[in-house]
Amino acid sequence: MGLLQDLFGRLVKQPAKNRPAAGYYRLLSGYTPTFSGWTGNIYESELVRAAINARATHASKLAVTVQGSAQPVLATAIKKAPSDLQTWSQFLYRLSTILDVRNTAFIAPILDEEDRTVGFYPLAPAQWDLLDVEGEPWLRFRFESADAMAIELSRVGIMTKFQYDHDLFGESNEALNPTLDLIQIQRKGISEAAKNSARFQFYGRINNFAKDADLEKERQRFDRETFQSEGGGMLLFPRSYEDIHQITQQTYSVDANLMAQIYKRIYEYFGVNEDILQNKAIGDAWSAFYEGAIEPFAIQLSEVLTRMVFTEREQGTGNQIFFTSNRLQYMSNADKLAVSSEMADRGLMTINEIREIWQLPPIEGGDTAIIRGEYYSTDDKLGGAQSDDAESAAQ
Numbered sequence: 415m416g417l418l419q420d421l422f423g424r425l426v427k428q429p430a431k432n433r434p435a436a437g438y439y440r441l442l443s444g445y446t447p448t449f450s451g452w453t454g455n456i457y458e459s460e461l462v463r464a465a466i467n468a469r470a471t472h473a474s475k476l477a478v479t480v481q482g483s484a485q486p487v488l489a490t491a492i493k494k495a496p497s498d499l500q501t502w503s504q505f506l507y508r509l510s511t512i513l514d515v516r517n518t519a520f521i522a523p524i525l526d527e528e529d530r531t532v533g534f535y536p537l538a539p540a541q542w543d544l545l546d547v548e549g550e551p552w553l554r555f556r557f558e559s560a561d562a563m564a565i566e567l568s569r570v571g572i573m574t575k576f577q578y579d580h581d582l583f584g585e586s587n588e589a590l591n592p593t594l595d596l597i598q599i600q601r602k603g604i605s606e607a608a609k610n611s612a613r614f615q616f617y618g619r620i621n622n623f624a625k626d627a628d629l630e631k632e633r634q635r636f637d638r639e640t641f642q643s644e645g646g647g648m649l650l651f652p653r654s655y656e657d658i659h660q661i662t663q664q665t666y667s668v669d670a671n672l673m674a675q676i677y678k679r680i681y682e683y684f685g686v687n688e689d690i691l692q693n694k695a696i697g698d699a700w701s702a703f704y705e706g707a708i709e710p711f712a713i714q715l716s717e718v719l720t721r722m723v724f725t726e727r728e729q730g731t732g733n734q735i736f737f738t739s740n741r742l743q744y745m746s747n748a749d750k751l752a753v754s755s756e757m758a759d760r761g762l763m764t765i766n767e768i769r770e771i772w773q774l775p776p777i778e779g780g781d782t783a784i785i786r787g788e789y790y791s792t793d794d795k796l797g798g799a800q801s802d803d804a805e806s807a808a809q
Contacts, residue, residue: 422522422535422563456587457515459594461677465684468691470510472708474503475739476715482733485723488531497524497533506737509536510711513573514684517584520555521571522563523722531723534571544582571718593679600673696746704739712737761785 456462480489496505513519516538524533539555544567546552551567574584681687685707689695695703716736724733750771757763766780 422524422565456590456594459597461597461680462590462594462684464691465680465686466511466514468686469514469684469707469711470507472690472704473510473711474507476502476506476708476712476737477739478502478735478737480735482724482728482731484725484728484731484733485531487526488723491532492534495533497535500535505534505536506715509573509715512536512538513575513711515587517575517577517587519573520553521573521718521722522555522565523569523571531569534719534722569722571722573714573718590680590683593676593683596672596676600676697749708739712739758784759786 457466478492480492483489495501500508509519509521520537520539520542521534522537523531524535526532537555540558541556543554543556544551545554545564552564553567553570554562554564556562572582574582576585577583578585677688686703687695689699690703716734719735720729720733723735754763754768754771758765758768761783764781764783766776769776769780
């Protein structure tokens with residue numbers, strides 16, 4: 415028994431009993447339908463990891479909502495968590511991380527005894543094959559543990575980035591390799607500079623030695639008496655040495671302007687900036703990041719999960735899974751106060767919706783809207799005025 419067996423049960427086998435695979439399922443792109451997770455090490459770069467972490471952290475704040483009554487068992491099961499092993503924030507964080515590192519992320523359904531979807535789990539397989547099982551495409555996943563599982567393609571959620579050559583999967587991050595190479599050069603330069611700062615090297619000219627053997631003996635003597643003594647001391651050069659100079663090590667280090675360009679490449683590739691990484695972005699700056707990075711992730715995930723669990727007919731009647739975020743929470747306090755007062759006065763937001771902006775818990779009776787007394791319906795005013803005129807005429 416193991417995690418894979420506990421989560422997916424019957425899927426940890428060949429495609430299906432008595433339904434052997436007839437071969438690989440052919441794609442229009444002509445690529446062989448056997449794929450592997452990219453072996454690049456972009457997640458080992460601290461700057462790249464910081465960028466991916468920023469995106470994943472904000473994505474983990476999304477709230478899930480199941481709309482409609484077509485899947486009551488699923489709606490109840492995932493109300494608080496996608497599975498017994500993860501919270502929604504953990505699920506979203508890992509899914510976003512996998513997507514940024516690999517540009518392809520798989521979501522497998524967790525099934526109950528009646529083959530109904532009751533949860534979700536993000537997968538990061540080492541290799542996956544697209545198989546043809548009686549004309550139906552199946553995905554077979556292989557993991558680093560040597561375990562494998564297979565499931566119908568139609569039941570798997572696939573999220574992608576940079577999708578171009580492959581019909582179903584995203585490209586690798588190899589386009590980032592030149593930038594990562596520059597970062598590695600800078601890292602090595604700093605490391606070598608630190609090592610060389612504690613090292614002293616000299617060179618000089620020595621006279622009065624006609625034989626190479628005598629010169630070698632003098633070198634060994636100087637090394638033995640100067641550097642192999644236990645007590646330390648000073649460097650003493652006899653008169654036979656002339657023109658003694660210290661060797662200054664020159665280490666390569668990327669200058670500040672070039673390093674700023676390297677950082678900019680990483681920021682542009684992952685759609686972040688320094689304020690996002692350092693949690694300084696608020697208001698319009700954070701809204702721009704949300705719309706450019708988090709909202710597309712939320713939309714794609716909403717569509718993928720909706721397609722996984724609802725039929726076309728159920729989707730047509732309004733059944734869906736969607737993810738949202740309250741962007742107003744990331745405004746400055748002054749902006750929050752302005753929005754709260756203006757929206758509350760006009761009855762456009764309830765008390766609890768306003769409390770959510772300030773990250774306060776809801777209160778009993780707070781799901782009603784309030785409105786200032788001087789606001790009234792124009793229809794009511796006109797109607798009241800006409801009634802008064804009619805009453806006066808009658809008198």
